[in-house]
Amino acid sequence: MSQSSLQRNTLIGFAASVLLAALKLLAGLFGKSTALVADSIESLADSLGSLLVWQALKVAARPADEKHPWGYGKAEAVAALLTGTLLVVAAILMTVQSIHEILIPHQPPAAWTLLLLVIVTIVKELLFRCMIHTAAAEASAAATADAWHQRSDAITSAAALIGVSVAVWGPELCGLPALVFADEAAAILASGIILLTAWKMAGPALAELLDADAPGLAQSLRTNAAQIPHVRCVEKVRVRKSGGGWLAELHIQVDPRMPIQQAHAVGGQVRSHLRNRCNGIHDALIHVEPFNESSTDLEP
Numbered sequence: 001m002s003q004s005s006l007q008r009n010t011l012i013g014f015a016a017s018v019l020l021a022a023l024k025l026l027a028g029l030f031g032k033s034t035a036l037v038a039d040s041i042e043s044l045a046d047s048l049g050s051l052l053v054w055q056a057l058k059v060a061a062r063p064a065d066e067k068h069p070w071g072y073g074k075a076e077a078v079a080a081l082l083t084g085t086l087l088v089v090a091a092i093l094m095t096v097q098s099i100h101e102i103l104i105p106h107q108p109p110a111a112w113t114l115l116l117l118v119i120v121t122i123v124k125e126l127l128f129r130c131m132i133h134t135a136a137a138e139a140s141a142a143a144t145a146d147a148w149h150q151r152s153d154a155i156t157s158a159a160a161l162i163g164v165s166v167a168v169w170g171p172e173l174c175g176l177p178a179l180v181f182a183d184e185a186a187a188i189l190a191s192g193i194i195l196l197t198a199w200k201m202a203g204p205a206l207a208e209l210l211d212a213d214a215p216g217l218a219q220s221l222r223t224n225a226a227q228i229p230h231v232r233c234v235e236k237v238r239v240r241k242s243g244g245g246w247l248a249e250l251h252i253q254v255d256p257r258m259p260i261q262q263a264h265a266v267g268g269q270v271r272s273h274l275r276n277r278c279n280g281i282h283d284a285l286i287h288v289e290p291f292n293e294s295s296t297d298l299e300p
Contacts, residue, residue, distance in 0.1 A: 009146075039160045053076075224277050232254055
């Protein structure tokens with residue numbers, strides 16, 4: 001797995017989203033299906049989101065430079081937050097359109113639109129399963145968000161399939177003309193699902209941008225650093241996520257009588273040990289200090 005794999009999957013998802021969105025829009029307009037039109041809006045938001053993710057992955061892959069010594073990893077979180085926002089906008093547009101259609105009497109959608117919805121649902125679910133596997137392997141927030149776009153699209157298409165089916169056959173089979181509005185009801189339900197999906201991807205991205213702590217990882221770093229010979233205790237431990245990995249900062253204490261050169265070597269051993277033993281640690285900044293029994297927040 002690599003950044004190239006993430007970018008390739010993102011381009012595939014983008015192309016599929018654009019094609020399926022165009023098909024759903026045409027089918028919704030000619031087949032008189034509000035759910036399909038609303039679903040196409042969500043797919044277009046997915047397409048734009050995929051484009052953002054693709055660009056973010058290219059930026060995140062850049063090496064650190066003088067102006068960005070910590071690298072460009074947070075570009076992925078920015079893209080994930082933006083795509084989450086796009087989904088919120090899409091959900092609002094879908095809801096407004098559906099309510100508007102409910103207020104206007106209309107005929108049920110064409111039955112042939114059901115076949116397209118079945119195809120779209122299957123294709124989107126397959127794309128999600130392929131993309132989420134690669135995103136998880138690379139621990140990429142942006143690629144994960146892009147994968148969940150495909151899952152959200154599959155869910156909205158499945159909801160539209162149910163709603164259109166009820167709208168097409170319900171009034172005749174059940175003798176209830178009002179069932180024709182099941183098409184719009186499905187679109188509103190899908191909007192709620194999209195909002196939940198948007199929060200699921202925007203929440204972690206926002207936490208990363210705000211440098212939220214990871215207590216479990218911090219404790220693991222403490223334990224591993226304390227195993228290095230001559231480390232008397234581990235004081236402060238801070239971690240923050242950047243792209244597909246984590247950046248760490250540790251304050252370790254050594255014997256105050258230890259020569260500076262030897263103390264520096266101990267810090268290097270701690271850094272190397274953490275990068276090798278703790279998955280996802282891209283780099284660790286080690287501060288070496290003289291041992292002080294009165295220090296707080298210590299790990300013996």
